[in-house]
Each structure stands twice: as C-alpha cells, then as structure tokens.
Amino acid sequence: MFKFVVKRLFAMIPIILAVTFVVFTIMYFTPGDPTNVILGNEWSETASAQLKAELGLDQSFIMQFFHYVKNLVQGNFGMSYITRAPVGDQLLARFPNTLIVVAGAMVFCVGVGVPIGIYSGVKPYSLFSNVTMVAGLLGVSLPIFWLGLLLILLFSVQLGWLPSSGLDSFASLILPSLALGSNYMANVMRTTRSSMLEVIRQDYIRTAKAKGVNERNVVLKHALQNAMMPTITVIGMNIGALLGGVVLTETVFSIPGTGRLLVESINKRDTPTVLGCLVIMAVCVAISNLVVDIIYAYIDPRIKAQYGGGKG
Amino acid sequence: MDIKKVNEQENTLEIKNLVIHYISDDEVVKAVNGVNITIKAGKTLGLVGETGAGKTTTALSILNLVPEPQGKILSGEVLLEGRSVFSMNPLELEEVRGDKVAMIFQDPMTSLNPVHTVGAQIAESIAIHRKVSKQEALKQAKEMLELVGIPGERANEYPYQFSGGMKQRVVIAIALACSPDLLIADEPTTALDVTIQAQVLKLINELRQKYHMSMLMITHDLGIVAEVCDEVSIAYAGRIIEHGNLEDIFDHMRHPYTKGLFDALPDIEARRSELKPIKGLMPDPTNLPTGCPFHPRCDYAMEICSQSLPQTKWISETHCVECHLYNDTNESRL
Ligand SMILES: Nc1ncnc2c1ncn2[C@@H]1O[C@H](COP(=O)(O)OP(=O)(O)OP(=O)(O)O)[C@@H](O)[C@H]1O
Ligand code: SF4
Ligand SMILES: [Mg+2]
Numbered sequence: 044m045f046k047f048v049v050k051r052l053f054a055m056i057p058i059i060l061a062v063t064f065v066v067f068t069i070m071y072f073t074p075g076d077p078t079n080v081i082l083g084n085e086w087s088e089t090a091s092a093q094l095k096a097e098l099g100l101d102q103s104f105i106m107q108f109f110h111y112v113k114n115l116v117q118g119n120f121g122m123s124y125i126t127r128a129p130v131g132d133q134l135l136a137r138f139p140n141t142l143i144v145v146a147g148a149m150v151f152c153v154g155v156g157v158p159i160g161i162y163s164g165v166k167p168y169s170l171f172s173n174v175t176m177v178a179g180l181l182g183v184s185l186p187i188f189w190l191g192l193l194l195i196l197l198f199s200v201q202l203g204w205l206p207s208s209g210l211d212s213f214a215s216l217i218l219p220s221l222a223l224g225s226n227y228m229a230n231v232m233r234t235t236r237s238s239m240l241e242v243i244r245q246d247y248i249r250t251a252k253a254k255g256v257n258e259r260n261v262v263l264k265h266a267l268q269n270a271m272m273p274t275i276t277v278i279g280m281n282i283g284a285l286l287g288g289v290v291l292t293e294t295v296f297s298i299p300g301t302g303r304l305l306v307e308s309i310n311k312r313d314t315p316t317v318l319g320c321l322v323i324m325a326v327c328v329a330i331s332n333l334v335v336d337i338i339y340a341y342i343d344p345r346i347k348a349q350y351g352g353g354k355g
Numbered sequence: 356m357d358i359k360k361v362n363e364q365e366n367t368l369e370i371k372n373l374v375i376h377y378i379s380d381d382e383v384v385k386a387v388n389g390v391n392i393t394i395k396a397g398k399t400l401g402l403v404g405e406t407g408a409g410k411t412t413t414a415l416s417i418l419n420l421v422p423e424p425q426g427k428i429l430s431g432e433v434l435l436e437g438r439s440v441f442s443m444n445p446l447e448l449e450e451v452r453g454d455k456v457a458m459i460f461q462d463p464m465t466s467l468n469p470v471h472t473v474g475a476q477i478a479e480s481i482a483i484h485r486k487v488s489k490q491e492a493l494k495q496a497k498e499m500l501e502l503v504g505i506p507g508e509r510a511n512e513y514p515y516q517f518s519g520g521m522k523q524r525v526v527i528a529i530a531l532a533c534s535p536d537l538l539i540a541d542e543p544t545t546a547l548d549v550t551i552q553a554q555v556l557k558l559i560n561e562l563r564q565k566y567h568m569s570m571l572m573i574t575h576d577l578g579i580v581a582e583v584c585d586e587v588s589i590a591y592a593g594r595i596i597e598h599g600n601l602e603d604i605f606d607h608m609r610h611p612y613t614k615g616l617f618d619a620l621p622d623i624e625a626r627r628s629e630l631k632p633i634k635g636l637m638p639d640p641t642n643l644p645t646g647c648p649f650h651p652r653c654d655y656a657m658e659i660c661s662q663s664l665p666q667t668k669w670i671s672e673t674h675c676v677e678c679h680l681y682n683d684t685n686e687s688r689l
Contacts, residue, residue, distance in 0.1 A: 168424060244422065246465035253418055253460075254480035254529065255453035258445065268470045343470055344513040 044340065047350040051336065055329045060112065062325040063318070067108050070314045080312045081124045098122075115322065121315035125308070130319040133304065138323055140210050141300035144292060145285050147220030148227065149278075156231030157274060163232075164239025164270070165262055175232065182229025187288050191222035191295035208297035215296075223292040227281045234277045235270065242270040268342055275342070279335030283328045366434070367537050367569035368394040368417065373431030375412050375421055375593075382641045386412040388593035390431070391667075392571075394537070394586075399563070399570040401580035403616070404590030405637045410573045411461060413590075414539045417571075418452050419443070435537070454484040457530035458539040459559075461573075463523040467514040473525045474500070474510025477532050484533045499528040503558060520551040527559065534566040541573045556582065577620060581605065586673075589613050592638050592648035599674035609676040611653050647679065655680060 077100065078091040095101045099110055114121060120130035163172030198218060199207035206215040242248065243266050251265040290302035297303075301320050308316035340347040375387040387409040394400045402410050415421045417433050419440050433440040435455060443451065457480075460466040468476060477496035482489060497507035503524040514522060523543065530538060540559060544552040560583050563570050572584055580587055580601070587604040589597040589612065597610040608614050615633035635652035638644055644651055650660040659679050668681045 246460060246462060247468040249415075249420060249422075250460060250466045250476075250526070250529065251468065251479075252420055253452050253458050255449045255451070255483050256479065257449050265468055265471075269468070345469065345515050348515075 044337075044347070044350060047340075048333070048337065051333050055326075055333070058329055059322070059325055063112065063115070063322055064108065066318055066321045067111060068104075070317060071104055071107070073312075075312055077124055077312060077314060111318070120319040120322075123308075123316050124313045125311050125316075130315045133316060134301065134319050134323055137299055137301045137304045140298055141286075141289055141293070141302055143210065143216065144219050144223060144289055144298060144300060145282075147216045148224030148285055148288075148292075149282075151220045151224040152228035152231050152281075153278065156228040157235050160232040160235025160274070161239055161262065161267065161270070164236040165243060165266075167236075167240055172236075176236070179229040179232050182225050183233075185225060187222055187226065187291045188295060190225060191218070191292060194218045194222055195295070210296075210298045210300075219292050219296045219298060222295065223285060223288050226288070227278075227285060230277055230281060231274060235274045238270040238273040239266060242266045245269070271342055272339065275335055275338055279332055282331040286324045286327060365396055366393050367396050367398075367436060368392065368571065369432075369434040369437075370413065370417070371432045371434070373413065373416060373433065374429040375409070375416060376427055376429055377412075377422075377425040378427050379425050384640045385643055386426075386593055386640055387416070388643070390590070390593065390595055392588055392595065394569050394571060396536075397567055397569055398585045399572055399583055401584035401587040402571060402573045402590055403575060403577065403580060403587060405575060407637055407640060408590040409593040409640075410590055411541055412593075414458065414541055414571065414573060416440075417537075417539060418456055418458060419448055420452075449483075453480040453535070454533045455535055456537045456539065457533065457535040459527050459530045459541060459543045461541040461545070463526045464519060466526050467522055469514055472511050472513055473517065477510070477525065477528050480529060480532045496528075496532070499532050500525070502531070502562070503528045504554075520547050520555070523547055523551075523555060524558075527555070527562075531562055531566070535568060537569045537571065538563060539571045539573070542575070543572075544576075544579070545574075559583070577605075577616065589616070592640065592643055594648070594677065596649070596678070597674075597676045599671075603671070603674035607674070609670060609674070609681065610649075610678050611655050611680070612649050615652075647677075 076091070077098075078094050079086060081094060082090055092101075099107060102110075111121065118131065120134060122128065123130050123133065126133070159175050163169070163175050166172055195207045195218065198205045205218050206212070207218070209215050210219070243262075248261060248265055251261050256265065286302075289300065290306055292298070293300040293302040294306065301323060305317060305320040307313075308320065340350050370390055370392040373387055373390045377384040377386055390409070390413050392400065392402070392413070402413070404410055412421060412426070415426075416428060417435070417440065419433075421428060428441065435451065440448075440451070467473065474493055474496045477499050478489070478492035481487065481495050482492040485492070485495075487495070493510065497510045500510055501507050505521055505524055505528075509517075514525070517525065527543065530540075538559075543559060544555050547555060556579060559570075562568075563583075570583075572579065574580060584601065586600050587598065588595045589604070589610065591612050597604065597608065597613045599607075604613065605617075608617060612633070615631075618631040619633055633652060638648050638651070644661070646659070646661040646663050647653070647656075647665050650656045653660065657679060663679075665677045665679045665682075667675050667677050669675045670681065
C-alpha cells in the first residue's frame with residue numbers, strides 16, 4: 044500500500060506538468076501585451092522592452108515555460124504583474140479560505156447526502172424517500188449563483204441570522220457551504236440511494252439477515268461498505284467541479300479565496316497569478332483523486348490486492 | 356398441556372397451507388400455492404421439484420425472508436417447534452435466524468459479502484447467538500472452517516480468494532456455526548462439480564448427524580434424496596403433489612409427475628438407450644393452468660383434471676398424493 048501511494052505521488056508529476064503546460068500555452072497565446080497592464084500610463088517602447096527583458100518575456104516560448112517550471116519546482120510562482128509581490132504569498136494567504144469553503148461544502152454534502160441516501164435506499168417506498176428524491180432533483184438543477192443569492196436574501200437580509208459575506212467565523216461559513224455543496228449533495232444523495240437499493244437486495248445481505256444480524260447492522264456493517272464505492276467515485280469526481288464552483292461562491296459571498304483571485308487576475312491579465320491559481324487547483328484535484336483511490340482500497344479488499352497490498 | 360400441543364412439539368417444522376405470490380405492477384407470480392410440509396425432529400425431508408416450483412420461496416418463508424416488497428405471504432403458517440414464525444417480532448426473528456434455523460443458500464458465489472473476511476462472516480453468527488467475545492468467536496469460526504475442510508489460517512482471506520467449492524463450504528460453515536435445530540440446504544451442491552458434490556454432501560450429512568439436526572434438503576436430484584433423506588415431498592407449481600417416505604416415493608410412486616421424474620432419470624444399470632423427459636414445459640407461474648396444474652403435460656389427464664384441483668389423498672399413514680386418479684370413485688390408477 045505504501046509503495047502504491049509513493050508510486051501514485053510520482054505519477055502526479057507528469058499530470059501536473061501537463062496541466063501547467065496547457066494553461067501556460069493558453070495564457071501565452073492570449074492576445075495582448077502584459078507590459079501594457081503593468082506600465083499603464085507610463086508605457087513607452089523603451090520601458091516596455093526593458094521590462095520584457097527583466098521579466099524574461101523576450102525569450103522563446105519554450106524557454107519561458109522551462110523557466111516557469113524550474114521556478115515552480117523551487118516553490119516560486121513568480122511575481123504578480125499587478126502587485127509586483129510574489130504570487131506564492133498571495134496564494135498562501137488566499138488558498139486556505141478556498142480550502143475551508145470547499146471542506147465546508149464537502150462536509151455538508153457527505154454529512155447530509157450520505158445518511159439521507161442510505162435511509163431512502165433502505166426504505167425506498169417511504170414518504171421520506173420520495174420527498175428527498177424530489178428535493179434532490181431540485182438540488183442538482185439549482186445554479187450556485189441563484190441559490191447563493193436566495194440564501195443571502197433569506198438568512199441574512201430577511202432573518203438576519205447569518206452573515207452574508209466574508210469568512211471570519213463558523214457562521215459565515217454556513218451559507219457558502221450550502222450554496223456550493225447543494226448540487227453535489229443532491230448528486231451524492233442520489234448515488235448513495237441507488238447503490239444502496241442495489242446492494243440491499245444482494246444475496247449476501249440475505250445471508251447476513253439469515254444469520255440473525257439486526258437490521259441496523261445489516262445496513263451499517265454489510266450494505267454500507269459495499270454501497271459506498273459509487274458514492275466515493277462521485278465525491279472524487281466532484282472535487283474538480285467544487286473547485287470550479289468555488290469561483291462563483293467566493294464572488295457571491297465576497298470571500299477572499301483563490302477562486303476570486305483567479306477571476307480578478309484573469310480580468311487584469313495578471314498571467315503569473317492566473318497560472319499559480321490554476322496550478323494549485325490542479326494539484327488539489329490530483330491529490331484528492333489519490334485520496335479517493337486510497338479510500339477504495341480500504342473499502343474493497345479486491346482493489347487493495349490489485350494495489351499490491353497483499354493479504355488482509 | 357393438551358395432547359395436541361405435545362404432538363406439535365415433536366415437529367421441528369410445520370408449514371401449513373402456505374401461499375406466497377410475487378406481486379409487481381404488471382404481473383403476479385404464483386410461486387407457492389398451498390404448501391404443506393412437516394419435518395419431525397431429527398429427520399431429513401427432501402423437497403424435490405423442477406426449477407421455479409417454489410422451493411426456495413418456501414424455504415425463505417421459514418426464516419421470514421421472502422424478498423420484500425414483491426413477495427407477499429397471502430395465507431398459511433410456518434411453525435417452528437409450534438411457534439408461528441410470521442407472528443414473531445424482529446427481535447424474536449433475529450434470535451431464531453442462524454441459531455434455531457440456518458440456511459445454506461443456493462448460490463455460493465453471491466452469498467458471501469465480498470468486503471468481509473470469511474472468518475468474520477462465520478464468526479458473526481457465533482458472536483450474535485453465543486454471546487462470546489470477538490476473539491472467541493473468531494477462534495470458533497476457524498474451527499468451523501477446519502470442520503468443513505478448509506485450513507483455519509485462511510479465515511483472514513476474502514471470498515474472492517476462494518474457489519466456488521470453497522465458498523460453498525464457507526456458506527455451509529456459516530449455516531452450521533451455531534448448530535441449528537433445523538438446517539435448510541437449498542440445492543447445496545448444484546453449483547459444484549461432481550467430485551466435490553459428493554464430498555460436500557457427505558460433509559453435510561455427517562455434521563447433521565453429529566449435531567442431531569433436522570434438515571430440509573432442497574434439490575432436483577433424486578440420487579441425493581436417496582442418499583440423505585428420510586422423507587420426500589414432490590413440489591409442482593407451488594404445491595406438494597406427492598409426499599411419502601423413501602420407499603413410498605421410490606418404489607410406490609403414485610403421481611404421474613413423480614413417475615415422470617423417475618422416467619427422466621438416466622438408468623445406468625438397465626442401459627436404457629432412451630431417456631423419457633417429461634413432455635412440455637413447466638407451467639408459467641403467472642398463468643397457471645386451471646384444475647390440476649400438471650394436466651397439460653399429463654398422459655393420464657381426464658376431463659375433471661382441467662376443471663378442479665385434486666384434493667390431498669392419504670394412501671397410507673405415510674404417503675399422500677394430489678391427483679384425481681386416486682379419487683375414491685376412480686378405477687384407472689397408475
Ligand atoms: N424476488 C422475486 N420476484 C419475483 N418473482 C420471483 C422472485 N423470486 C422468485 N420468483 C419467482 O417465483 C417462482 C418460484 O421461485 P423459486 O426461487 O421459489 O423457485 P425454485 O423452486 O427455488 O427454483 P430453482 O430450482 O430454480 O431454484 C419462480 O417463477 C420465480 O421466477
Ligand atoms: S390430476 Fe389428472 S392431470 Fe393431474 S396428475 Fe392426476 S391425472 Fe394427471
Ligand atoms: Mg431455488
């Protein structure tokens with residue numbers, strides 16, 4: 044298992060390099076001259092040429108990419124065109140906020156989606172099950188923007204219970220988590236429900252019942268572990284989407300995170316910052332995919348054996 | 356205590372007039388249509404019948420495990436040592452399942468939980484019913500494994516690491532873990548190849564004798580019946596159409612269907628060149644024939660056969676049959 048993790052960590056490197064290359068290429072070929080942005084009113088031929096030399100922008104595309112990667116490996120994300128401060132510092136300040144919001148959404152979507160999915164999968168003909176499935180259908184179709192604004196209107200403006208912006212307390216985390224997580228919560232809930240429905244009528248569930256296992260343990264000890272595979276897949280796949288959604292969430296709730304930083308720096312043509320944000324997000328997705336694979340191995344002994352975990 | 360009660364307690368299992376249908380939106384599968392079965396303490400009953408005759412459904416009802424929500428028990432009772440299974444509450448059912456009654460399921464490939472070790476799966480019922488610690492249960496589970504011929508140290512492996520025959524042994528070990536009073540064996544050997552079949556059968560028989568269990572042996576193999584059973588019930592379209600002890604059924608069979616079953620057997624000693632399979636197909640349980648359900652396939656069918664269901668007729672103390680040929684007025688018997 045340990046060997047597998049190490050192997051997978053190394054396998055992440057080419058993936059992240061590839062992502063970096065794609066993003067870098069897109070940014071490079073986007074029309075427009077970055078020195079325009081940086082120099083603003085002070086722009087002149089000579090100043091521009093001088094700045095380009097200083098930033099290495101006069102070099103060939105390949106050399107520029109090579110330099111970027113070389114710096115990246117040393118943990119250097121370059122300088123922002125706008126603030127002239129290291130992008131790394133910005134990311135360090137902003138990224139934790141994004142992580143908190145994503146984690147909040149994740150806790151909401153797993154903590155609510157999984158139990159509801161289990162229950163309505165075990166009792167598929169109950170009123171509860173039907174109601175939650177309709178709610179789930181609504182959940183997947185609500186746009187984050189709209190839902191976020193609606194939540195603010197209700198809980199902040201009308202009721203005044205929760206803050207509508209910022210990220211400085213637990214209370215301020217609630218609305219963003221709801222807005223960001225509800226789509227995925229509905230997804231997780233529906234997946235859990237349908238795989239639970241599937242698992243609960245398997246022969247081995249009947250075997251468990253025939254042993255005298257009580258209903259609670261039939262679900263928790265026998266069905267759940269088998270039913271979790273698709274759910275975890277969905278959660279894993281949604282991490283990328285969550286990071287995409289976080290851009291909107293941070294905008295709606297004015298949270299100083301990487302998502303908003305990304306939007307701002309795209310608007311300002313601040314290439315190094317844009318690159319930095321995207322690279323960080325790519326690393327995030329790659330790591331969470333690895334975590335998902337590790338969880339698979341803990342759930343299913345057959346997969347663990349494939350990973351070379353040996354017996355048990 | 357009145358006499359009737361004493362009599363009932365001698366029976367490990369009594370199924371009375373059981374009717375179970377699978378009801379879905381577009382059809383009703385009439386799986387079990389008035390089954391009566393009695394197993395006396397320590398005896399083995401063979402339940403024989405074609406595929407779809409309702410054998411598994413009947414067996415599941417004994418544990419009250421007929422698949423919900425389609426499976427509906429429409430009438431009848433199942434009595435375990437006189438106690439009605441259908442009126443037990445969940446707690447009582449949990450106490451009965453695995454301890455008083457255990458079942459060896461038909462398909463060993465799907466009957467084991469893929470994510471638990473085989474040891475844990477055997478230990479589970481021991482831990483539930485014997486109220487022992489986890490370690491003790493696991494220790495006993497290993498002993499059970501050895502009993503069914505698998506080295507105890509393989510208890511830590513998962514089902515995917517076992518062959519089909521070994522899985523079947525694990526399923527047997529699970530069923531026997533708490534030495535139940537009644538063992539239901541649902542075609543325990545059909546999934547196995549012939550050499551292993553004989554071993555597994557021998558194993559079940561030995562263990563059954565060792566623990567003085569009653570057994571319901573479901574099979575469509577009359578050879579197995581001859582080997583392990585005391586009595587036989589022949590099932591057809593969800594009814595028991597003939598019942599008797601081994602001699603009654605093997606030497607004095609009465610029902611045309613039973614006769615057909617024996618005629619369809621390859622007879623090695625007589626070297627009969629031609630088998631005589633029963634003509635026609637087994638009836639469609641969503642649309643059973645009127646009257647005697649066997650009449651479209653029966654060589655002896657009479658007018659009355661398509662009109663009314665034959666009543667159970669006791670031919671001797673031990674032997675009964677459901678066929679119009681044995682009406683009191685009818686002369687043309689088999
Ligand atoms: N869960 C279910 N839903 C609907 N119909 C079912 C279900 N289980 C069984 N049946 C139907 O009920 C009838 C009896 O099935 P059962 O499994 O009791 O037969 P069986 O005698 O055990 O057959 P086999 O020898 O093939 O195991 C069959 O027609 C079958 O298709
Ligand atoms: S009742 Fe009639 S149709 Fe049915 S088995 Fe007897 S003779 Fe044949
Ligand atoms: Mg069956």
